[in-house]
Amino acid sequence: MRMETKILIGITGFFAILLLVGWVALNETGRMSEFTSQYEARSTERGATIFESNCASCHGLQGQGSGRAPALNNPRLFDGARLTEVGWTGTLFDYVANAVAAGRPNSGAYWPQAMPTWGEEFGGPLRPDQVQDVTRFVLNWETAALDEANPPTVVQDFIFPGIRGEGDLQIMASGTPVGTNVQAILAALPPGDAARGETLYTANELGCSSCHLSGAVAPDTVGSFSRAQDRIATVPALQGYTVDQYLVESIVQPNAYLVPNEGNRIFSTNGISIMQQDYSARIDLQDLADLVAFLKTEG
Amino acid sequence: MSVLPVPSFLDDIKEKGARKAVSDLVDDVTTRVTAGLGVRDIREVLRGDPPSRRPNPRLTPHADAFWMHMRPSYYHASVTGIYPTLRLGWLATYFFAVEIITGMFLMVFYTPSPMVAYENMLNILSNVPFGQVMRDIHRLGAEAMVLVVFLHMLRTFITGSYKRPRQFTWVTGVILLLVTLLMSFFGYLLPWDQLAFWAVTIGTSMVEAAPPEIVGSTMNLLLRGAPDIGANGLLRAYLLHVFVLPIIGLIFFGVHYYKVVLHGHSLPPGEEEIGTDTAKRVPLDRRTYFMPDVLTNEILWIAAVSFILTVLVIWFYHAPLESHADPQVTPLHATSPWYFLWLQGMLKLGDKIFFGLVIPGLLFLFLLVYPYIDVGKSRRYANRRMGLSLSMLAVAGFVIMSWIGSPEYGVETSGDQEIVQQLAPMEGIGPVRAISFDQYVPGTYATTAMADPAAAAALTAQYEQEGRNMEFFTISAVPEDAPELLAVMREFQSLIKNHGEDLPNGWGALNILDWQDGLKRVQIYIEWDQPVVDEDGNIVRDDAGNVIVETDENGNPVRVNSGKVVYVNEASNYFTSGQ
Numbered sequence A: 001m002r003m004e005t006k007i008l009i010g011i012t013g014f015f016a017i018l019l020l021v022g023w024v025a026l027n028e029t030g031r032m033s034e035f036t037s038q039y040e041a042r043s044t045e046r047g048a049t050i051f052e053s054n055c056a057s058c059h060g061l062q063g064q065g066s067g068r069a070p071a072l073n074n075p076r077l078f079d080g081a082r083l084t085e086v087g088w089t090g091t092l093f094d095y096v097a098n099a100v101a102a103g104r105p106n107s108g109a110y111w112p113q114a115m116p117t118w119g120e121e122f123g124g125p126l127r128p129d130q131v132q133d134v135t136r137f138v139l140n141w142e143t144a145a146l147d148e149a150n151p152p153t154v155v156q157d158f159i160f161p162g163i164r165g166e167g168d169l170q171i172m173a174s175g176t177p178v179g180t181n182v183q184a185i186l187a188a189l190p191p192g193d194a195a196r197g198e199t200l201y202t203a204n205e206l207g208c209s210s211c212h213l214s215g216a217v218a219p220d221t222v223g224s225f226s227r228a229q230d231r232i233a234t235v236p237a238l239q240g241y242t243v244d245q246y247l248v249e250s251i252v253q254p255n256a257y258l259v260p261n262e263g264n265r266i267f268s269t270n271g272i273s274i275m276q277q278d279y280s281a282r283i284d285l286q287d288l289a290d291l292v293a294f295l296k297t298e299g
Numbered sequence B: 001m002s003v004l005p006v007p008s009f010l011d012d013i014k015e016k017g018a019r020k021a022v023s024d025l026v027d028d029v030t031t032r033v034t035a036g037l038g039v040r041d042i043r044e045v046l047r048g049d050p051p052s053r054r055p056n057p058r059l060t061p062h063a064d065a066f067w068m069h070m071r072p073s074y075y076h077a078s079v080t081g082i083y084p085t086l087r088l089g090w091l092a093t094y095f096f097a098v099e100i101i102t103g104m105f106l107m108v109f110y111t112p113s114p115m116v117a118y119e120n121m122l123n124i125l126s127n128v129p130f131g132q133v134m135r136d137i138h139r140l141g142a143e144a145m146v147l148v149v150f151l152h153m154l155r156t157f158i159t160g161s162y163k164r165p166r167q168f169t170w171v172t173g174v175i176l177l178l179v180t181l182l183m184s185f186f187g188y189l190l191p192w193d194q195l196a197f198w199a200v201t202i203g204t205s206m207v208e209a210a211p212p213e214i215v216g217s218t219m220n221l222l223l224r225g226a227p228d229i230g231a232n233g234l235l236r237a238y239l240l241h242v243f244v245l246p247i248i249g250l251i252f253f254g255v256h257y258y259k260v261v262l263h264g265h266s267l268p269p270g271e272e273e274i275g276t277d278t279a280k281r282v283p284l285d286r287r288t289y290f291m292p293d294v295l296t297n298e299i300l301w302i303a304a305v306s307f308i309l310t311v312l313v314i315w316f317y318h319a320p321l322e323s324h325a326d327p328q329v330t331p332l333h334a335t336s337p338w339y340f341l342w343l344q345g346m347l348k349l350g351d352k353i354f355f356g357l358v359i360p361g362l363l364f365l366f367l368l369v370y371p372y373i374d375v376g377k378s379r380r381y382a383n384r385r386m387g388l389s390l391s392m393l394a395v396a397g398f399v400i401m402s403w404i405g406s407p408e409y410g411v412e413t414s415g416d417q418e419i420v421q422q423l424a425p426m427e428g429i430g431p432v433r434a435i436s437f438d439q440y441v442p443g444t445y446a447t448t449a450m451a452d453p454a455a456a457a458a459l460t461a462q463y464e465q466e467g468r469n470m471e472f473f474t475i476s477a478v479p480e481d482a483p484e485l486l487a488v489m490r491e492f493q494s495l496i497k498n499h500g501e502d503l504p505n506g507w508g509a510l511n512i513l514d515w516q517d518g519l520k521r522v523q524i525y526i527e528w529d530q531p532v533v534d535e536d537g538n539i540v541r542d543d544a545g546n547v548i549v550e551t552d553e554n555g556n557p558v559r560v561n562s563g564k565v566v567y568v569n570e571a572s573n574y575f576t577s578g579q
C-alpha cells in the first residue's frame, strides 16, 4: 500500500472515530434518561411480583388493605395527609421504603400483627434494590388513588378522628364496654337491631368486614349462622352452646375456640387468633347485640 | 551567547533572521522529542521517501529512546505482510491496552461490594456520560482479546514458530493465554448480576472438587473467601482482575516480546532451509525498516480495529446486564462464559474430578511443554501432517465440547418450564412482554379457542360445569385488533404441540388483567395430563407407543398445571428498545 494511501485512510479513520464519539456525546443525555425511566419501569414490574408474593396477604392484592393491614392505594398516603399525621418530613418514597425496610411496631390496636421487617440490613429477606422495587410499585398507585372521579376501593385505613372515620365514631354507642364474661353478657343481652349491626360490621372503626368480607383473611361473613350451628353440633368442646353464645364468645374471646387454619389460610398462630383481641373493651352491650343480630341474618 | 534559551533565541534571530531561527528551533525541539528525527526526516518518513542523510536517522530512536528501543529497527520483508503473523500478536497487545484504558475509566465508578456493585453498574449506565460506551468497549474488547490470543496461538502453532529456538516464547505465550482467560473470567463476576454470579459459581465449582477433600475445600475457601461466592469472593475476583493478573500479564508480556525481538519473527516456513533459523540474518535488500513501514502498518491496523469497535458498541453490541445477583434464584440455563463452555461440556461427560480437573490440567501441561516434545526439525507444513491434524482436531474438539456444554445439549427441564421460559424468560424479554401495550386486552385467552368466539363460549360453559374459578376460566376469543397477542398465542399453541410428549392433552391460557396505571398483569397458564414416568424420569409408553398418563380412582387422567405471572409496564419500552 502506498504511504499516501495509508496516511489518507489513517486520517479519515481518525476523524470518523471522532465523529462517532461526537455523535455519542450528543445523544448521551437522552440515552441516560431513557435508561433511567426504563429501569424504573422494570423495577415497578419486579416490585409487583414481590408485592404479590410478600405483601398481598396483608395489604390485599390491589393494595386495598384488609383487617390485617392498612390500605396502600389510599388517597391519604398520596395527598400528604398521612405524612403530616405521622410528622414525616422526608419524601413519600423514603417513607414507604423506610416502612418496608425496617418494618413497623404495632401502632395501637388496629392490626393483629405488626408490619414485618423486610430489609436485608435489618434481618429481613429483601435486598435494598428489592425494597426500592416494591416501593416503586406502591407509589405507582398514585394516579388511581388521587383520581377523584373514580375513587379507589379502600377497604381498610387507619382511623384518625378529625381526618377520616369521624362519622364512624358517632355510630358507636358509648355505653360501658361489654367485657369478656360471656355468661354475664348473655344474661343481659338486649334485643339486637340487625341493620345497625351491619353498619357497625362494615364500618372502618371495627373493621369486621375487612377481614370477613368474602372470606378475605377470615371465615366468610356469609354463612356465619349455619357455621355456628354446625360447629355446636360437631365440635365436642362446643357442646350445649347456643348460637348466640358461640357468636358472643367469638367476638369477646376470639381465642376461646379457634376456627382451624385451612391450608395456607392462617387464622391463628400458637393459639392466638389474628382477630383483634380487644373488641370486648371497645363495644358496649347494644353494639354486641346488634352485631350478633346481624350475623344471624347471614345464613 | 546567553545560556538562557530565550535570549539565545533572540541572538539567533539577530544572527540568522526570524524565519530561519524559528524553523531551526522547531527542528531542534522535534529532534529532541523524537530522539533523533528532525522535521525533514519526519516529512520523508511520511512521504515514504528513503532517508536523505547518513547515517540513517530513523535508527537513532531505536538506540536512544525508551519505547522505541523495545522494537526492532528493521524486519525481514517476508514477515511484514498480513501473512504470516496476521498481526494477531499486535492486536492482542492493542486489546490489552484498550482494556487497561477503559478499565481505569470504569474503576473510577466501581466499588467491589455486593451492597453497591450492581448499583454502580446502573449508575454507569444511567448517570455517567460515556459510561455505556466504555463498558461496552471493555466487555467486547475482553471477549475479542480472548479470541485474538487464541487465534494468535493457533497461527504460531500452524507456522511452526514454537520450534527451536522459540520454545520459551511459546511457554510465556501459554501463560499469557491463561492470564487472559482468568482476567476475563474474574471480570465477568464484577457487575454482580445473575449472569455474573452463576457463570462464576459454575466456573469455580471445579476447584472445590479437587482431591483430596481438604485441598479442594481449602482452595475453594481461598478463591471465594467463603464456601459460597459473596462479599469476599467479589473482592478477591476484583483484586485478581485489576491488580494481580494484569501485573503477571505485564511481566510475561515483557518476557514474551523480549524473546520475539531476540529471535526475530520466524520466517514463513518455506523460506528457509529445514533446520536453520535465518530470521535474524536479513540481507540488506530484504530489510523493511520499522520507520516508516511497520509503524504506519501497525497504526493503520489499530485505527481500523478501533473504528470497527466503535461502530459495534454504538449500534450493534451492548454488554449484558441481567437482574441483581441472587443466590436463591438459580437461572433455568446457567452457563459459564463461552470460552469456558468446553469445560462445562467436559463436566457433562462424567466424573467432575477427572473431566473437570485432571483432563484440563493435563491439557494445559501438554500445551506448556509441547515445543519440547515436538522436536521435529522441519517447520514446513508438508512435514508436519501429524501435528497440524492434531491442532485441527483440537479446534474441532473445542467446538464440539462447547456445544455439549451449552444448554442445547442434554439439559432436561420439564416441558412446561421450557415453554414458560420461551414465552417470558427470567432474563431478557421474550414474546409475551414484547406485545404492544395497547394489545394487552384484559381477559383470558386459550390456545384451544384462539380467535374463535364459539370455541371460547363452549370452553367457558365446560369450565363452569366443572366448577372452576370463573374469574380466571371465562375464556374470550382474541380480539381482532390485537394481532400481536394472537401471534403470541399461536406461538404458545405450537410450543405446547411440540411438547406433545411430556405435556399430553396440554393446553394453555394467557390471562391479562389491568393492574395499575400503565401496568398489566399477565399470567401464563399451562394444563396437561400427568404422564407416568419411570425411576429415571423417562416417560412410559404403551405398546402402541402412546404416552401413558396417571389416572385417579375413577380412571380419569390426573390433570396438572403450572405457569408464571409477569407484569408489563408501559414505560419499560420492551417493544421499541429491542433489549
Ligand code: HEM
Pocket (backbone or CB within 6 Å): B085, B087, B088, B089, B090, B092, B093, B096, B149, B150, B152, B153, B156, B161, B162, B166, B169, B170, B171, B172, B173, B174, B175, B176, B177, B180, B253, B256, B257, B260, B264, B265, B266, B267
Ligand atoms: C496477551 C497475550 C499475547 C500477546 C500480547 C502476544 C504478543 C505477541 C507479539 C506482539 C508477537 C510478535 C509477532 C506476532 O504478532 O505474531 C508474538 C509472537 C509470538 N507469540 Fe505471542 N502474544 C500473546 C500470547 C501468545 C500465546 C497464547 C502464544 C502461544 C501459546 C504465543 C506464542 C507466540 C510465539 C511462538 C511467537 C513468535 C512468533 C514468531 O516468531 O513468528 N503468544 N506474541
